[in-house]
Amino acid sequence: MSPDVPAPDGGPDADVTSDVADRIRYLDEVMAEIDAEVRRRRASGDLPAGLEQELDELFLEFSPVGLQGRARLRETLSLVDGSAYVDIAVPTSSNKAVGSYVKRAIRKGLGWYMNFVVAQIVKFAWSVSRMFHVVVDHIEDLEATVEANRSPDLPSGLVPATPTGSTWWAPAAVDALVGVSDRVVVGDCGDGSLVEALTAAGVDAYGIxxxxxxxxxxxxxxxxxxxxxxxxxxxxVSDEALGGIVLTGSVQWLRPNERVRLLDLASTRLVVDGILVLHSSSPAAWAATASPVVRDLAPGQPLHPETWAHLLRSRGFTVTATIFGGDDRQLARVGAGAADAAEVNAAIDAINDLLLGPTEYLVVATRER
Amino acid sequence: MKLAFVTPRFGTEVIGGAETAARMLAERLCLRPDWEVEVLTSCALDHLTWENTEPAGSTVVNGVTVRRFPTASRRTLDYFALDGELRVAPEIASLAQSRRWISLNGPMCPDLVDAVAESDADIIACYPYLFATTVDAIAVSKVPVILHPAAHDEPALYFSAFRRSFRDIDGLVYHTRAERDLMEDVFKIGARPQVVLGLGVNDPAGGGRRGSEILGLGDRPYLCYLGRVDEHKGCGMLADYFARFKERNPSDLALAFVGPVSDAAPDHPDIVVTGTVSEADKWDILAGARVMVNPSAYESFSLVVLEAWTLGVPVLVNGACAATMEHCQRSGGGLWFDSFRSFESAVGRLVGDAGLRAVLGESGKRYTARNYLWPSIIDQYTAFLEGVAARGRRAPLRTTRLDLHAGGTAYVRTGGGGHG
Amino acid sequence: MTAVHQFVPALLPRDATGDHTRALRDAFRSAGWESDIYVEAAHDELQDEATYFEEYPARARPGDVLLYQLGTSSPVAEFLLGRAEPLVLDYHNVTPESFYEGWEDHTAVKVALARRQVAALAPKAVLGIADSAFNARELEELGCPATTVVPILVDLHVDADRVDGHERVRLAADHGASTVLLFVGRISPNKAHQRLVEALWIYRRIYDPGARLHFVGPAVTPAYADAVFAFADELGLADAVRHGEDLTEAELAAWYQDADVFVCLSEHEGFCIPLLEAMQAGTPIVALDAGAVGETLADAGILLPTARPATVAAAVARIRGDTALAHRLADAGRRRLADFAAPITRQRFVDVLAGVADAERGVA
Structure with missing residues (x-):
């Protein structure tokens, strides 16, 4: 293909290039300023969470794009059922008395013929409607089967309890979320101490x-x-209804397809520039300290922070911080004077690195455009 | 702070779950020194016709300032025609059709809506979801507006006009968790500020007589049903099950239907129908019952279950009713049935086992005391209201009011019968 | 003698494809070639400029090159598939049927058929001319052996007299000092008029409560147009949206000049002539980067990566608040317009078709 698109400005090359580059740079700056303006408006509350989303959805009310999923099947079916009956009782009332009489006479005379024709139509329509019922039933059976083949949840009696009171990571979570103007949800909030800490810091937080x-x-x-x-x-929750989401607890042992669903939901329910805070044990610490029963029966297990970062980035998040903490069971190095200090310390360093690093971490991410 | 309730009907004569609940909340809230409460409502008492029977203007009812505004339209036959057409497939009714349904369902009160727009209240509370006054109030309110939906899983809930309207509210107050789950599922408003308040239960006010004597049963044990005697409330089913139970398990057990009669219960030697009774008698009858039975599948809260529990009386509920099941499961104060067999075995066990009845009754009593006493309910409510007021009003997407329906053949109610 | 005959489904006056076809015919004739127009249907006014396509076989001569103006479905396409003459396509793009589904199913069927015809014609043609690289890529993917990009032949008169002064005054009186956003284009689903309504709502909420939105263009998809206007009503914007239809050229020029910003959020465009019209009027442009819009616009406007109403409103506000930016964009527009000057395009078409004719003679 010959690139014959007229390029902007056909003047002498050197001048053109720098001119064009200037103009491109200028437009990029303008675009950046526009983005910054939108962020400012969001932060100031001029653009509350979910407003643009609601505008889009309002238009859908006027468009033929309608229901999704099961409701559409069932509702359409009731319409088909409703229309499958053909009524041959033609309305006969009329403004004129004579007219009414005439119409009724005609109807009576042709009734036998109409009956026959209508019976055929109704039979056809009904069999079509029956067909739809069969299809819908079949689809619902399939859906139920798929649902039943899920692996079982962790029995509720075994679910590790969220620690009560304040945690090492609460201050970092509060720091990340302070200034968020829309609602923030704390998942697996336990006794609600983080919700209260956030509320005290001026964040409109609620817990589940x-x-x-x-x-x-x-x-x-x-x-x-x-x-x-x-x-x-x-x-x-509707799209773009939340300014922040905190995840801990059950997020660590989600089965893989639930994890995918959670990430999808988090990425759409947050406003643009919304904050996600995710707390988890490290896989090594989970393996070492969680009860064997829980480890064996949980449908999933904790990921490495790098993996969460990778998954989040693939859904349009930017990871802004990864913070380590929790019990630090690292061995202390021996003093320089001790026997074989260098070798011992090298061994200690290796053990610390491999086995005993920080047991928990916190990932903070922002939803990009 | 000042709260203005917006409700289609109001008054001690109005018998309807939602309207009574609004009145009870209003009367209790205005007892708080730092709260002022007024009610904006219509001049109609009959929701089937919307006839203006009360005078317009301001009165005080049990301490609450009530401002009445005339309705501008009556219910017409067009409503029934459109309702029949749309209820088959409510979700695919167009926005225009669903808004027309709401305006036909009424009550259309332009003056009330103007009053909302000009209100000096800090918060507007609309109760319940189904009526034009609620939809219009949400559209025009300049101050934060909350909704007490009193919602059931019914076709009208799925109209797109409600979906649009409820995205503009600043907070929700639910009767039960089941109601919250339903509303959040349909409207996707999970992140909106909310509270599950329920209703407060009044202190028992019996006259000290023996229930079985009032019923004319001598010493016989009895089950009791409390409320309007109506097919919709499952009374026919209860009478039927009871009759069969007695055939298979002869004893001197009786069943009492206590409340105004809409649909007559069948004659049976062991069934007593009292009709409407005084408050004192009601409490006395309840106190003497072995079990309070609620067979209705459509309760939105069921105050009677809590009333039974304040007296330590165990309950038996319909397993298909989300609200009463929620109470039983959270409290451990009752059993449930979902077929004649389970009804038979539940009644058999309850009647025969005094220890079980005591444990259930105690659990129910504790649950009620913990969650449903008026002081703690009002505390929760005021804390919620303060939070809503502090957040301010969301930007509403629409500020257009419903169209006043004109024309159509007026619908005139014939005969008596209970209110809706 | 070189003969390049054009085929077009419908020849209509005051229509982009129609004007383009007739201007090309004039250019080919000025180059000393034979050039006629064959159609499936022609408007009354243009009856004597067109011949029914089935009469071509009787007039065909060796060496004829056929040029098909391809933008919609037509039996002409089937006809051309059966001809042996060398075929050149001038591809103006066909809106994907997904845009019409639900709104106008019969149109969806029609465009699906058109796409099938493009797929059949592309490999058969000796050359595919496309209005934009965006269009050219589609032809290539369908197996067109060679493609080249030549813009639509637009003859934009730079003539102050052609602006209807009365119309300008009337418009100004209507909106006073309020910001005016303008979009020109058929009201059909791919042009995303509803997004403009959303952007207006946000703009009025944050920046200028009196701002207006002007639409110019026929409601070719009535169901969609109804939905857009009902949507605007629902948002309380009934008085803020104006729809201009059947405007004369001079009136249209008035609407362009009257506007503060030309906003295009169309999701699918093969070229987008209104962008050039806005450039001519010196109206700053904000547009969604979709289809060929980015190509046509180049640096002569603000190109947005998203049509989110808050971003669109902020872009319009940026222009309104910065006269230097507005001037720079207007200048860039005039510069860009020069790249589409009619003489340049005319010459390109003649050169390209001459090349095809020569190649065929060489082969023959």
């Missing part, structure tokens, strides 16, 4: 946890918490 019992202290103190699991909750 599948366990009623764990939530009781929080509910007693009047914190904004409720009994729901993270995935189920994010599914009933």
């Amino acid at each position: 946890d599948p366990s009623d019992i764990a939530l009781e202290p929080a509910l007693d103190r009047g914190a904004d918490v409720r009994a729901e699991p993270v995935l189920g909750h994010l599914a009933v």
